[in-house]
Amino acid sequence: MEQIKIFTPATIANVSCGFDVLGLALDTVGDEMIIKKVAKKGVTITKIIGQNLPLETHKNVAGVAALALLSETNCEFGFEIEIIKNIKPGSGIGSSAASSAGAVWAINEILGKPFNTTDLVRFAMEGERLATGVPHADNVAPALFGGFTLVRSYQPLDIISIHTPNELFATVIHPQIEVKTSDAREILKTTVSLKDAIKQWGNVGGLISGLYTEDYDLIGRSLEDYIIEPIRSILIPAFDTVKQQSLKAGALGCGISGSGPSIFALSKGEETAKKVADAMKMVYEKVGIDYDIHVSKINKKGIKIL
Template identity: 70%
Template sequence: MEEIKIFCPATIANVSCGFDVLGLALDSVGDIMTVRKSTEEGIRITKISGQELPLETKKNVAGVAGLALLEKSGLKGGFEIEIDKKIKPGSGIGSSAASSAGAVWAMNELLGRPFSKLELVQFAMQGEQLASDVAHADNVAPALFGGFTLVRSYDPLDIVPIPTPDELFATVIHPQIEIKTSDSRKILKTNISLEKGIQQWGNLGGLIAGLFQSDYDLIGRSLEDHIIEPIRSILIPGFDQIKSGAINSGALGCGISGSGPSIFALSKGQDVAETVAQSMDKIYSDVGIPFDIHISKINTKGVKKIA
């Protein structure tokens, strides 16, 4: 195989009580990438459509992640990458992670899979480092593993795939305002109360148990975040209305996707996810901010070959 065309899913990180540890992959939102082997050394980004992003390898997350893999592979030669960028940068649904994960997944396929998924996560994290100054794994891990993934630990890196209940759907609204990941980090407090910490790990435990048992009620009860959401939601216009609208429309839970500004809701079944989307649409149409809405099943495969 000399060339591969892939789908790179959008992802939701910081799933409520799973701040910094739990992410999930979407099925119907993502980028398309074409990666081909080249006799020329290094990585070249030959084309980017859909968004304005740097073609220069070391300034592009796919380039940086790809270089990390290339260096470890010992390969003489390199790769060319084309990116059809459907996920808007800065939307909070893992735009940089999709490109980073996609690049290294595709290169690994073309090389005959010398690297494990865990190693691919580590390469892709280099792209995240470029994008947000932090080599976080909570978007690239679900992009590569699919479904829900828990980043149990960074040192050593320990990714735990968590099962996905069949009827789980996500609704995501992306208000087109800009929040920088670095800014949304800065407003967080460095300390939290032990009491809220206990609530949070109780809820994360409940969420993991709910996902293992396809217990939608338990998933819903556990989708709470009393630590990050109250602070960051201030940056997102209409967050409280969107959230109460989603819950009233039957969503299991609703929270900030990544560091925002996108807001996600999880629902049991596509019908509920669509009702939730209508509710979000109405609220943001009234607010008057431009937005996109996505409805998606949870993607249990991660990056995949499409040609």
């Protein structure tokens, strides 16, 4: 294999109760990447279409992730990467993760799969380190594994692929303001009350249980965030109204996607997910905020060859 063209998905991290540990992959929202094997060693970013992002390998998340992978090989050749960027950076649906994960996944394919998926997460995390200062895995893991994933532990890295019910759809609205992950992290408190922490891990347990048993109602009841959402939601215009209207339109639950500003909702079935999209749009149209909106099945496969 000399060249590969892939779809690499947008992802929703945290998923309300699972701050820093849970994530899921979207199916119809994502970037495309073309990765080509070339004689010249190293990694070159040849082109980025759709966004103004650095082409220098060391300043580009895909480049850095690819180099992390190659540093554990004796590869006698190199790679050129072209990125068709559909996910807006800073939107909160894993823009950097899609590029980082896509690069390492494609190179691993071309090399004949010397690395397992958890290894790929580890390499892709280096892209996240460049993007946010923190090598977090909650976006790159679902991009690489597909479906819902749990980052159980970082030391050692332990990623669990969680059963994902078929009828689960996500609606994501992206108000056109930028919230940097690093800023969204800074406003968080470093301590939480034990009482809230208990509620939170009760909900993590409930959500995971609901996913395995395909109990949509339990999934919905568990999509509550007592710790992060009350703080971060103040950075997002009309968050409470969007959430309220989404639930009213039939969403199982609604919360902040990653560090925002995108807001996601999960629904049972595409029809409801579309109704939720209409309800979300209405809120931002009323207050006059520009937005992008997506409705997507949960992507069980992750990155795909095109």
